[in-house]
Amino acid sequence: MANDLSVRELVRTFGDFTAVDDVTFDVPQGSFFSILGPSGCGKTTLLRMVAGFDEPTSGTIAIRGTDMCGVPPNKRPVNLVFQHLALFPMMNVAENIAFGLKRRGMQSAEISRKTQAILERVDLPGYGDKRINQLSGGQKQRVAIARCLVMEPSVLLLDEPLGALDLKLREQMKVELKKLQAKVGTTFIYITHDQSEALVMSDRIAVMNNGRFEQVGPPRELYSDPHTPFVARFVGENNAWSGTVEEVDTHVRIRTEEGLLFRARSHDAYPAGTRVDLFLRPEALRIEPEGKSLNTFKVTVKTILFDGANSRLLTVTPKNHELLVSLPQNRQFDYIQPGDIITLDWHPDSGLCFEA
Amino acid sequence: MKSGYRLTLWLFLAPVLLWLFLLIVIPHLDLLLMSFRGESGVGNPVWTLQNYKNFFTEPIYWRTFVRTALYAVITTLCTFVLALPVSFYIAKLARPRTRGFLTVLLLLPFWVSELVRVYGWMILLRESGVFNYVLLKMGIIHQPVEMLYNDVTMIMGLVYTSMLFMVVPLISVMESLDDSLIEAAYDLEASKFAILRTIIIPHCKPGITSGAIVVFMLALGNYLTPNLMGGKNSLWFTEQIYNQFIASFNWNQGAAFGFLLLVLSSLIIWTGLKVTRQRLGEVAS
Numbered sequence: 001m002a003n004d005l006s007v008r009e010l011v012r013t014f015g016d017f018t019a020v021d022d023v024t025f026d027v028p029q030g031s032f033f034s035i036l037g038p039s040g041c042g043k044t045t046l047l048r049m050v051a052g053f054d055e056p057t058s059g060t061i062a063i064r065g066t067d068m069c070g071v072p073p074n075k076r077p078v079n080l081v082f083q084h085l086a087l088f089p090m091m092n093v094a095e096n097i098a099f100g101l102k103r104r105g106m107q108s109a110e111i112s113r114k115t116q117a118i119l120e121r122v123d124l125p126g127y128g129d130k131r132i133n134q135l136s137g138g139q140k141q142r143v144a145i146a147r148c149l150v151m152e153p154s155v156l157l158l159d160e161p162l163g164a165l166d167l168k169l170r171e172q173m174k175v176e177l178k179k180l181q182a183k184v185g186t187t188f189i190y191i192t193h194d195q196s197e198a199l200v201m202s203d204r205i206a207v208m209n210n211g212r213f214e215q216v217g218p219p220r221e222l223y224s225d226p227h228t229p230f231v232a233r234f235v236g237e238n239n240a241w242s243g244t245v246e247e248v249d250t251h252v253r254i255r256t257e258e259g260l261l262f263r264a265r266s267h268d269a270y271p272a273g274t275r276v277d278l279f280l281r282p283e284a285l286r287i288e289p290e291g292k293s294l295n296t297f298k299v300t301v302k303t304i305l306f307d308g309a310n311s312r313l314l315t316v317t318p319k320n321h322e323l324l325v326s327l328p329q330n331r332q333f334d335y336i337q338p339g340d341i342i343t344l345d346w347h348p349d350s351g352l353c354f355e356a
Numbered sequence: 357m358k359s360g361y362r363l364t365l366w367l368f369l370a371p372v373l374l375w376l377f378l379l380i381v382i383p384h385l386d387l388l389l390m391s392f393r394g395e396s397g398v399g400n401p402v403w404t405l406q407n408y409k410n411f412f413t414e415p416i417y418w419r420t421f422v423r424t425a426l427y428a429v430i431t432t433l434c435t436f437v438l439a440l441p442v443s444f445y446i447a448k449l450a451r452p453r454t455r456g457f458l459t460v461l462l463l464l465p466f467w468v469s470e471l472v473r474v475y476g477w478m479i480l481l482r483e484s485g486v487f488n489y490v491l492l493k494m495g496i497i498h499q500p501v502e503m504l505y506n507d508v509t510m511i512m513g514l515v516y517t518s519m520l521f522m523v524v525p526l527i528s529v530m531e532s533l534d535d536s537l538i539e540a541a542y543d544l545e546a547s548k549f550a551i552l553r554t555i556i557i558p559h560c561k562p563g564i565t566s567g568a569i570v571v572f573m574l575a576l577g578n579y580l581t582p583n584l585m586g587g588k589n590s591l592w593f594t595e596q597i598y599n600q601f602i603a604s605f606n607w608n609q610g611a612a613f614g615f616l617l618l619v620l621s622s623l624i625i626w627t628g629l630k631v632t633r634q635r636l637g638e639v640a641s
């Protein structure tokens with residue numbers, strides 16, 4: 001499949017600070033690509049270079065195979081949905097959407113037809129005459145996206161467009177955005193610092209940290225097989241535990257600081273004596289397993305963090321190391337009370353360790 | 357409690373009301389009365405509309421007014437065209453420290469009186485002035501050129517005097533313009549001119565209007581600059597008023613002209629607001 005966007009060895013420095021550091025990636029046509037990273041890691045800087053508002057210090061950006069070096073934003077086949085939407089308050093909804101088409105010099109009958117069509121696409125039929133300040137947050141959101149989609153860009157860039165919405169609406173818009181993308185088939189490049197947004201919507205995610213891409217892959221892969229400790233910490237929830245490698249066979253044997261011995265997985269073969277960090281997902285920990293294995297140990301329940309399907313136990317080991325454990329809401333463990341001592345166990349493949 | 361509050365309110369308002377009354381209402385009432393007075397054939401004071409009639413029957417008067425109004429409009433337009441890029445640069449492009457410096461630079465000419473400013477221009481532009489000297493020395497011209505006493509120079513002088521009153525309101529509205537709106541328009545394939553026309557000017561409308569009103573009124577009511585830089589045959593309406601008061605001692609006629617200036621200029625501004633579909637209340641807020 002053809003790539004809509006190819007970025008090669010992209011660097012952007014501000015003085016002696018490197019905001020985007022040697023980033024290379026491809027986005028195939030029609031896919032939903034997310035860039036996930038903490039605040040200040042260089043996401044907006046990267047996107048602004050793709051949109052043409054900023055020039056790279058070095059490296060190349062190609063859209064549909066055409067090099068974009070020196071091409072101004074109004075000549076690039078990409079459109080950007082701004083972090084704060086940037087709808088034009090002096091125009092109504094229809095005028096906002098028609099803005100780009102008018103600049104192209106399109107016939108006004110054609111413009112109004114396209115405007116109607118796109119408003120229906122984003123489920124806002126008949127909203128053309130409303131003023132921007134009469135819209136709700138979610139509606140503004142969709143107008144901003146419609147205003148870009150009507151231009152039929154090769155690539156649609158979205159800079160944390162859900163950031164300003166409240167939680168409930170954000171959950172709803174996540175699903176709607178994904179559906180919309182599937183419907184229109186435009187390539188989306190979506191920036192966010194919210195890992196759940198990225199995981200739900202994307203075909204592929206790039207995890208960014210300090211200007212670099214740490215790992216690029218499908219959501220499931222990032223979650224189940226993080227390549228760096230940063231990804232392990234940032235994508236999904238993880239318990240971290242430090243220890244020392246004792247022995248390596250098919251798995252690594254790790255002795256934690258408080259003397260527990262575990263078997264876990266690692267990407268590299270670490271020699272005995274290496275200090276490592278062990279990462280364990282809350283849902284990898286099984287409560288009161290049948291049988292016994294090397295990875296079985298006992299903890300004390302400190303509190304129950306009830307959150308519906310996402311409920312967890314906050315537990316501590318005898319040496320006061322805190323661990324989060326998923327608590328399935330199938331009534332099996334309703335008897336557990338704070339202060340109880342429970343047995344936990346996990347499969348050696350679900351614990352991953354990295355050199356500390 | 358309530359009456360105490362009332363009393364304080366009146367106490368604070370009193371100086372303002374007094375000032376308004378003494379300096380604006382009373383003199384204007386007096387002028388208004390004066391403008392309707394005249395002398396009968398035998399020299400007795402009578403009520404008459406003659407002073408107003410004169411304005412419309414004597415072509416020199418209303419032509420001067422039309423000329424003055426037209427030039428004031430031209431001055432306003434020129435000031436706007438010059439002030440727009442200047443204020444855009446100060447509000448959007450300059451770094452914060454440069455911004456303060458540039459604003460002070462704009463204020464600086466207003467430290468000296470208008471008279472001194474106009475004489476400054478005259479020193480530069482007159483036949484034996486600095487410009488002529490330099491141009492002669494450089495061999496660009498071979499004979500000194502008279503650059504003063506024409507309409508172009510006069511308008512330039514008026515624009516120079518009015519600049520600040522356009523730039524300040526424009527800077528303040530431009531500062532409230534979100535940069536991302538400009539970028540969004542640029543991203544949606546707008547050219548620089550289209551951005552100016554569809555985003556920047558509509559956003560700045562209140563500032564443009566208030567700046568334009570001030571500049572127009574200042575130019576219309578200016579006396580020094582047109583008089584000194586405009587030369588003998590370029591009459592400004594304020595000169596007519598001055599002449600009536602001082603030269604012909606016809607205070608009644610002068611008062612009538614003064615009122616006509618007030619009414620006609622208000623009419624022009626009202627038309628301007630109607631044409632651009634604005635209201636004075638919106639502009640002031």
Ligand SMILES: Nc1ncnc2c1ncn2[C@@H]1O[C@H](COP(=O)(O)OP(=O)(O)OP(=O)(O)O)[C@@H](O)[C@H]1O
Pocket residue numbers: 014019037038039040041042043044045046193
């Ligand atoms: N014009 C600039 N001059 C200097 N430094 C800049 C400039 N723009 C961005 N930076 C720096 O580059 C880094 C990355 O900024 P960027 O806006 O790309 O972050 P981000 O990942 O989008 O963060 P957020 O999630 O908060 O929006 C920041 O540390 C910022 O201070």
Ligand SMILES: [Mg+2]
Pocket residue numbers: 043044045083159
């Ligand atoms: Mg950002």
